[in-house]
Each structure stands twice: as C-alpha cells, then as structure tokens.
Amino acid sequence: MFEIEQKVIDESRQGEAYQGIEEASQSSDKRFYIESYGCQMNFSDSEIIASILQTSGFGSTKDVDQASLILLNTCSIREKAEQTIRKRLTEFKKIKKNNPALLIGVLGCMAERLKSKLLEEEKLVDIVVGPDAYRTLPQLIEEAETGTKAVNVLLSREETYADISPVRINSNGITAFVSIMRGCNNMCAFCVVPFTRGRERSRDNSSILDECRDLYERGFKEVTLLGQNVDSYYWVDPITNHAVDFAMLLEQVAYISPQLRVRFSTSHPKDITESVLQTMKKYENICKYIHLPLQSGSTRILQLMNRTYTREWYLAKVKRIREVMPECAISSDIIAGFCTEDDNDHLDTLDVMRNSKYEYSYMFMYSERPGTLAAKRYQDDVPMELKQKRLEEIVALQNHLSLESNKLDLGKKFEVLIEGNSKKSNQHWMGRNSQNKVVVFEKNGTTLKPGDYVTVDVYDCTQGTLIGNIVS
Ligand code: 5AD
Ligand code: SF4
Numbered sequence: 001m002f003e004i005e006q007k008v009i010d011e012s013r014q015g016e017a018y019q020g021i022e023e024a025s026q027s028s029d030k031r032f033y034i035e036s037y038g039c040q041m042n043f044s045d046s047e048i049i050a051s052i053l054q055t056s057g058f059g060s061t062k063d064v065d066q067a068s069l070i071l072l073n074t075c076s077i078r079e080k081a082e083q084t085i086r087k088r089l090t091e092f093k094k095i096k097k098n099n100p101a102l103l104i105g106v107l108g109c110m111a112e113r114l115k116s117k118l119l120e121e122e123k124l125v126d127i128v129v130g131p132d133a134y135r136t137l138p139q140l141i142e143e144a145e146t147g148t149k150a151v152n153v154l155l156s157r158e159e160t161y162a163d164i165s166p167v168r169i170n171s172n173g174i175t176a177f178v179s180i181m182r183g184c185n186n187m188c189a190f191c192v193v194p195f196t197r198g199r200e201r202s203r204d205n206s207s208i209l210d211e212c213r214d215l216y217e218r219g220f221k222e223v224t225l226l227g228q229n230v231d232s233y234y235w236v237d238p239i240t241n242h243a244v245d246f247a248m249l250l251e252q253v254a255y256i257s258p259q260l261r262v263r264f265s266t267s268h269p270k271d272i273t274e275s276v277l278q279t280m281k282k283y284e285n286i287c288k289y290i291h292l293p294l295q296s297g298s299t300r301i302l303q304l305m306n307r308t309y310t311r312e313w314y315l316a317k318v319k320r321i322r323e324v325m326p327e328c329a330i331s332s333d334i335i336a337g338f339c340t341e342d343d344n345d346h347l348d349t350l351d352v353m354r355n356s357k358y359e360y361s362y363m364f365m366y367s368e369r370p371g372t373l374a375a376k377r378y379q380d381d382v383p384m385e386l387k388q389k390r391l392e393e394i395v396a397l398q399n400h401l402s403l404e405s406n407k408l409d410l411g412k413k414f415e416v417l418i419e420g421n422s423k424k425s426n427q428h429w430m431g432r433n434s435q436n437k438v439v440v441f442e443k444n445g446t447t448l449k450p451g452d453y454v455t456v457d458v459y460d461c462t463q464g465t466l467i468g469n470i471v472s
Pocket of ligand 1: 077078190191192293295333334335364365366367368369
C-alpha cells in the first residue's frame with residue numbers, strides 16, 4: 001500500500017493518519033463527522049460510508065463540534081494504531097459529557113476485532129459496525145438514538161458495496177481510489193486482516209469500469225485500484241460466464257483513456273503474474289510502479305510468516321519485473337523483529353533490500369496481534385531494543401537506497417501529473433511521475449493547473465523528492 005509521500009519509519013502510515021470529511025451537504029440537521037485511520041482501503045471505505053449516510057439524510061461536517069454523530073473508521077494492524085484510536089475515543093467521550101445526544105460510532109477493523117467490548121466493558125461508544133455491515137449503519141443509528149447500544153459486526157462472503165457510488169472525501173479532484181475487492185485469503189502469520197476483513201471477494205467487473213469511467217468524465221486523471229491482494233482479482237460474469245482476471249481488469253481500465261493513469265495496490269509477490277507485467281508494459285498509462293511487500297529477507301522467517309515464497313523466489317520476481325520494465329519502481333513493506341528473528345535473518349533482510357534497490361519502503365517493528373497465527377503459535381521473543389535497532393538499520397539502508405535511486409534520475413525527463421502546490425511554496429507545483437516519485441518544479445508563470453500533464457527535466461533531488469524544470 002503506498003502513500004502520498006515517502007515516509008521512513010512509517011508507523012503512522014497505518015495507524016495515525018486521520019481526516020475529517022470535506023463539506024458536502026450542509027442541508028440536514030443531522031451531521032456526521034468522520035475520521036479515518038489505517039490503510040487506503042479504510043479511507044476508501046469511508047467514502048462508501050459517507051455515501052450511505054448522505055443517502056439516508058445525513059449532512060457532513062468537518063467541524064466535530066457541529067456533529068450529531070462522530071464516526072471513527074479504525075485500524076487494528078498494529079497495537080500502536082489501536083492505542084491512538086482509543087485515546088481519541090476517550091477525547092470524544094469527554095465531548096459527549098456536555099452533549100449527551102451526541103452519538104459515537106466505531107467502524108472498521110477495531111469494531112470487528114473488539115466487537116461489543118467497546119460498547120459494554122468500556123462504554124466508549126454507542127455504535128459498533130464491522131467492515132461488511134456499513135449498509136446497516138442508518139438502522140443502527142436509529143437504534144442508538146433510542147438509547148439502545150447498536151452493533152453489527154457480521155462478516156459477509158459477498159458484500160463488495162459494488163452499487164454504492166463513493167462520496168469523494170478530501171478529494172483533490174485528480175486522483176481517486178477504487179476498491180476492486182475486499183478481504184484476504186492469505187494467512188500471513190503476523191496479520192490480523194483476514195480476521196477483521198474476512199474472506200476475499202472480487203467486485204463486479206462492470207461496476208468497477210463504470211466507476212472509473214465516471215471519475216474520468218468528472219475530470220479525474222488517476223485511479224488506484226485497491227485490494228488487499230489485487231492479483232487474485234477474479235470475476236465471472238453471471239450472464240456470459242466470461243471470466244476477468246487482474247491483468248484483464250487492468251487492461252480494461254487502461255483502455256478508458258490514455259489520459260487516465262492507472263495504479264494498483266497491493267500485490268502479493270506470490271500472485272503477481274507475467275501477464276500483469278506484460279499488460280503494464282503495453283499501456284503507457286499504467287504506472288510503472290509496483291508495491292511488492294517483502295516482509296523479511298530470510299527464507300526461514302518467511303516460512304514462519306507463511307508468506308509461501310523464499311528469498312530466491314522473491315529476488316527472481318524482482319529481476320523479472322526489471323527485465324520486463326527497466327524503468328519500473330518497486331516499493332516494499334518490511335517487518336523488523338518477527339518471532340525468533342536472529343542477526344543472520346536480519347542481515348538477509350538488508351541483503352534482499354540492497355539487491356531489490358527499493359525506491360521506497362514502509363518499515364515496521366513486529367507487533368503481536370491477538371488471534372493471529374503468530375500469536376497462537378510463536379513467542380514474540382525479540383526484545384524491543386533489538387527490534388528498534390534492526391528497524392533503524394533497515395530505515396538507514398532504505399534512506400540510502402531512495403537517495404541512490406533518485407540520483408539515477410538526474411538529467412532524465414518525466415511526464416508529471418500536477419496534483420497541486422508544493423508544500424513549501426505556492427510558486428512551485430507538486431506532482432508525481434509514473435514511478436510514483438514526488439516531483440517539484442517552478443511554475444514559471446505558465447498557465448498550467450492541477451490535473452495537467454507536463455514534462456519535467458530533473459536537475460536535483462533529495463531522498464524523497466525530484467526537483468526539476470518544465471520542459472518548454
Ligand atoms: N506487526 C507489524 N507490522 C505488520 N504489518 C501487518 N501486520 C503487522 C504486525 N502484526 C505490516 C506488513 C503489511 C503492512 C500493511 O503492515 O508489513 O504489509
Ligand atoms: Fe488496518 Fe489492515 Fe484494517 Fe487496513 S485492513 S484498516 S491496514 S487492519
């Protein structure tokens with residue numbers, strides 16, 4: 001899963017980011033305020049939730065004090081994420097003291113994991129809704145309004161919210177996420193997702209294409225197809241019996257317009273296929289960027305993690321990607337200090353990083369999650385200080401690799417999609433190239449605007465940014 005900007009020790013990526021909703025409808029008395037934590041999938045879910053609530057007569061607000069309903073779309077991936085959210089809930093409980101009619105709801109992965117504990121034992125919230133039960137939110141709110149604690153955490157084998165048209169939250173009007181599947185059937189030993197998000201299911205092919213076309217017609221220039229494991233997307237049309245796999249879906253979306261960029265996330269190294277690589281190569285508007293989480297570079301640890309590949313197999317996959325698309329950027333997720341990891345395992349991880357030359361990585365210390373295979377089978381036996389030390393080494397290496405990769409871009413020209421002003425100066429635009437690298441360049445009095453494509457000549461860089469000039 002990738003992020004707007006490269007982060008280094010990115011514990012925050014999946015746990016602390018939050019946002020209010022952009023003002024949409026202000027007409028209703030009943031207003032909801034939503035904060036989202038966790039992965040892009042969760043942010044995408046919040047857009048579905050916003051749509052369900054607006055259809056049932058709720059307005060939205062960015063100001064928590066204006067809200068009659070506060071929702072937190074939560075993440076359980078690491079303990080730290082849950083701690084942050086609990087702290088936030090305690091703050092909201094204080095607001096509720098002065099406004100007893102205020103309803104507070106927990107949605108998403110923590111709702112699924114903790115179920116009624118948050119309602120009953122801790123009395124922190126009024127409503128608890130798991131990731132497959134968002135359609136029932138309006139009824140649950142009605143129940144909660146009568147003073148009944150409302151909970152629905154049923155997981156589904158079918159729910160994909162295919163027919164719901166997401167309300168774009170905090171949208172820049174240029175890039176959008178499109179969910180193509182839900183849940184996960186991989187049983188990585190460290191991961192809570194299969195328990196919180198349930199079985200994998202793919203979304204109706206035509207509804208994905210309709211959503212992407214609609215976005216393009218509304219002026220969006222980039223879609224990111226989202227799923228926990230996009231490469232196992234598989235949809236059989238019930239009428240024609242025609243089957244669509246991920247490579248075919250990518251091609252269909254790329255075909256909408258050469259002006260619409262297509263990205264996707266996340267790929268499991270075991271599932272990304274040659275035909276996906278060939279499709280990427282064939283279409284210029286499919287971005288040359290793959291997020292290919294390694295997790296560990298040690299075959300022994302990978303086996304304990306149940307990742308189903310070896311270090312050699314992973315390295316061969318990276319080699320193949322670079323053979324097919326030499327310009328393709330690759331990023332990774334890495335966990336430091338998984339159960340029984342020793343110094344040699346850690347050195348193996350550093351070694352695979354060096355070999356893979358990642359453009360970015362998201363790096364974490366292992367955090368045991370209740371109910372996972374690792375929690376049941378293994379001891380979380382790497383001391384905290386050692387996890388910390390290994391993480392620091394991993395981060396230092398990634399910083400070096402990112403800078404080296406950016407230096408190789410000096411003197412190159414890239415097509416950049418302008419997303420907005422650069423953070424540091426409104427005299428500069430910020431955009432991304434196909435490789436997902438942030439590119440900053442002077443506006444130079446041109447009439448360009450966000451959403452335009454422009455060719456930029458790179459003359460300088462930092463570890464996280466390419467700096468260039470517009471090519472006239
Ligand atoms: N501890 C630390 N990191 C984890 N991740 C998933 N579960 C855990 C855990 N228990 C990381 C993995 C995954 C990313 C989304 O979060 O690297 O790819
Ligand atoms: Fe967090 Fe995973 Fe749930 Fe996303 S799917 S919100 S990363 S636990």
